[in-house]
Amino acid sequence: MKIKKGDWVRVHRVIFTPDQRAPQVPDDTKKVPLEMWVKGFCQSDAEIGDEVEIITITGRKEHGNVVELEPTYRHSFGNYVPEITQIGIELKEILFGGDDNER
DSSP states (O other): OEEOTTOEEEEEEEEEOGGGSOTTSOHHHHTSOEEEEEEEEESSOEETTOEEEEEOTTSOEEEEEEEEESOOOOOOOOSOOHHHHHHHHHHHHHHHOOGGGOO
């Protein structure tokens, strides 16, 4: 996949390998690398997997291997919880429900 200079990309880089981790880091954490994923504007033409320099939206320069072109947000607020809907209905009634709730 061709990436052009100026394209919005996500890069990945290993900051510390497991043997480079600080001695005070918990044992289970020491077993894995410290990794960075960051998004920014690619500063050269490239392809997925190539190492590039990027400039983040805040103007910071970073580098890493391109893992994604035009990344998007993939988080959510989880599955629907009916109790939360009911809480919202009850709260609106308490706050704005009329004469019984006037103070």
